Amino acid sequence: MQTADLKMSEKEKKILDAAIGVISEKGFSAASTSEIARQAGVAEGTIFRYFKTKKDILRGILMHLGNVIAELLVVYGLKKILFHEGHEDLRSGIKGVLKDRMAMIDAVFPMLRIVITEAMYHEDIRQILYDKIISRAVEVFAEYHREMVDKGLMKGEIDAVVAGRSILANLVLFFVYRNLFGPMIELDDYDRELDQVIDAIMHGIAMPENCDKK
Amino acid sequence: MQTADLKMSEKEKKILDAAIGVISEKGFSAASTSEIARQAGVAEGTIFRYFKTKKDILRGILMHLGNVIAELLVVYGLKKILFHEGHEDLRSGIKGVLKDRMAMIDAVFPMLRIVITEAMYHEDIRQILYDKIISRAVEVFAEYHREMVDKGLMKGEIDAVVAGRSILANLVLFFVYRNLFGPMIELDDYDRELDQVIDAIMHGIAMPENCDKK
DNA sequence: TTGTTGAGTGAGTAATCACTCATTTTTTGG
DNA sequence: CCAAAAAATGAGTGATTACTCACTCAACAA
Numbered sequence: 448m449q450t451a452d453l454k455m456s457e458k459e460k461k462i463l464d465a466a467i468g469v470i471s472e473k474g475f476s477a478a479s480t481s482e483i484a485r486q487a488g489v490a491e492g493t494i495f496r497y498f499k500t501k502k503d504i505l506r507g508i509l510m511h512l513g514n515v516i517a518e519l520l521v522v523y524g525l526k527k528i529l530f531h532e533g534h535e536d537l538r539s540g541i542k543g544v545l546k547d548r549m550a551m552i553d554a555v556f557p558m559l560r561i562v563i564t565e566a567m568y569h570e571d572i573r574q575i576l577y578d579k580i581i582s583r584a585v586e587v588f589a590e591y592h593r594e595m596v597d598k599g600l601m602k603g604e605i606d607a608v609v610a611g612r613s614i615l616a617n618l619v620l621f622f623v624y625r626n627l628f629g630p631m632i633e634l635d636d637y638d639r640e641l642d643q644v645i646d647a648i649m650h651g652i653a654m655p656e657n658c659d660k661k
Numbered sequence: 662m663q664t665a666d667l668k669m670s671e672k673e674k675k676i677l678d679a680a681i682g683v684i685s686e687k688g689f690s691a692a693s694t695s696e697i698a699r700q701a702g703v704a705e706g707t708i709f710r711y712f713k714t715k716k717d718i719l720r721g722i723l724m725h726l727g728n729v730i731a732e733l734l735v736v737y738g739l740k741k742i743l744f745h746e747g748h749e750d751l752r753s754g755i756k757g758v759l760k761d762r763m764a765m766i767d768a769v770f771p772m773l774r775i776v777i778t779e780a781m782y783h784e785d786i787r788q789i790l791y792d793k794i795i796s797r798a799v800e801v802f803a804e805y806h807r808e809m810v811d812k813g814l815m816k817g818e819i820d821a822v823v824a825g826r827s828i829l830a831n832l833v834l835f836f837v838y839r840n841l842f843g844p845m846i847e848l849d850d851y852d853r854e855l856d857q858v859i860d861a862i863m864h865g866i867a868m869p870e871n872c873d874k875k
Numbered sequence: 876t877t878g879t880t881g882a883g884t885g886a887g888t889a890a891t892c893a894c895t896c897a898t899t900t901t902t903t904g905g
Numbered sequence: 906c907c908a909a910a911a912a913a914t915g916a917g918t919g920a921t922t923a924c925t926c927a928c929t930c931a932a933c934a935a
C-alpha cells in the first residue's frame with residue numbers, strides 16, 4: 448500500500464510510508480521517531496520538518512486514509528459494485544462487496560490497525576475517523592439501501608445503519624477470525640464459509656417461522 | 662470492576678486494579694509503571710516484586726480476564742440465559758443474551774480494550790485470548806446451536822461458528838456505534854434499535870424471496 | 876532482648892524518548 | 906558560476922522510561 452497524495456514531496460511520502468509500517472507493527476506509543484527515520488532512510492530531524500510533532504504523523508496517516516482510501520474504498524468501490532456491475536440481485540451484490548472489501552481490508556490493514564487502535568483511546572481521532580470515513584460510508588450505503596428497499600429486495604423495517612452495520616460486522620469478524628486467529632484454528636473452506644456468512648446476513652440464522660407477513 | 666482472584670495479596674490486587682485503569686486509559690506502551698504505582702498507592706519497586714516485568718502485568722490482566730471474568734461472562738452467563746431462564750423461543754433468548762452481554766461489556770470494557778488492543782499486535786496475547794476465552798465461548802455456543810437446530814429453530818446449514826460470530830459481530834458494532842461514536846451521532850431509541858439488530862441477526866436484512874423450501 | 880526474615884521502599888541507573896538547532900548540503904535564480 | 910534560499914542533517918537536550926538494589930522496619934522466634 449503506497450501513499451500517493453497530490454501535494455506531497457518524495458521525502459514526505461517515504462516518511463509516511465515508513466511511519467505506517469513501523470507504527471502498525473509496534474503501535475503508536477512504542478514506535479519511535481528514530482526507527483521511523485531509519486526505516487524511511489532520512490535523518491530524524493527531517494521528520495520534524497514535515498510533521499511538527501509525533502502526533503502529527505498520526506494525523507497524517509489518518510488524513511491519508513481518509514482522503515485517498517476512503518474515496519477508493521467507500522465511494523468509488525461501493526457505488527461501482529452495488530450499482531453498476533450487473534449485480535441486479537441482492538445476493539450477488541453483497542457477495543461482490545464482501546469479496547472486494549475483503550481484499551481491500553487486507554491491503555490497507557496496517558493503516559486500519561493504527562487508526563482503529565488509536566480511535567479506541569482518543570476521542571479526537573474518533574471524530575476525524577467519523578467525519579472522514581464513517582459518515583461518508585453511511586451516506587453511500589443509505590442510498591443503496593433506499594434503492595434496494597424500493598425494489599423490494601431489502602426490508603424497510605430495518606434502518607440503513609443497522610443493515611449496513613450487519614454487513615460490516617460480519618465482514619470484520621470473518622476477517623479477524625481468519626487472519627488473526629487463523630493460525631490456531633483449522634479453517635473451513637473459504638468460499639463455503641463466505642456463502643454461509645452471506646446467508647446469515649441476508650436471511651439470518653433463525654429458521655423462518657412462517658410465510659404470511661405479520 | 663474489581664479484581665478478586667483467590668491467591669492474591671491485597672497489594673497485588675491494588676496494583677492490578679490500578680494497572681487496568683491506567684493501561685485502559687492510555688494504552689499499554691503509554692502507561693508508565695510510575696503512574697500505576699502512584700495510582701495503586703504503592704512504591705514503584707513494589708510492582709516489580711509481584712510482576713517481574715511490565716509485560717507480566719499485561720499477562721496478569723489477561724489471566725484475570727481469562728480466569729475470573731470469562732467464567733462469568735461467557736460460560737456461566739451464556740448457559741444460564743440460553744438454557745435455563747424460560748426463554749424457549751429463539752428471539753427472547755437472543756434478546757436476553759444481547760441485553761445482558763451489553764451490560765457486561767460495559768462493565769469490563771477497560772479490560773477488554775486492553776486485551777483487544779494488544780491482541781491486534783501480539784500473537785502470543787492472541788493465543789492466550791483464544792485458549793482462555795474464545796475456544797470456550799465457541800464450545801458453549803456450539804452446544805446451544807446444536808440444540809436449537811434440533812428443535813428446528815435455527816438453520817442447520819449455517820455452522821455454529823458463523824452463527825455465533827454473527828450474533829457477536831452485531832453486538833460488538835452496536836456497542837461501538839453507541840458508546841464510542843454516540844457523542845457524534847443523534848442516536849435512535851435504544852430498544853427500537855436493538856429490536857432491529859435482533860431482526861437482522863435472526864432473519865437477515867433481505868426480503869424473504871419465497872416460501873417454499875429450496 | 877536479640878536475631879532473622881521478607882515485604883516494602885524510593886533514590887539511583889542506563890537507556891531511550893521526542894524534539895531542537897547550529898551546521899552542512901542541495902537547489903534555485905540571475 | 907555564484908550567492909541566497911531551502912532542505913537535510915545528526916549531535917545534543919532535558920525529560921522520562923523500565924527496572925535495580927541497598928536499605929528500612931514491622932513481625933515473629935528463640
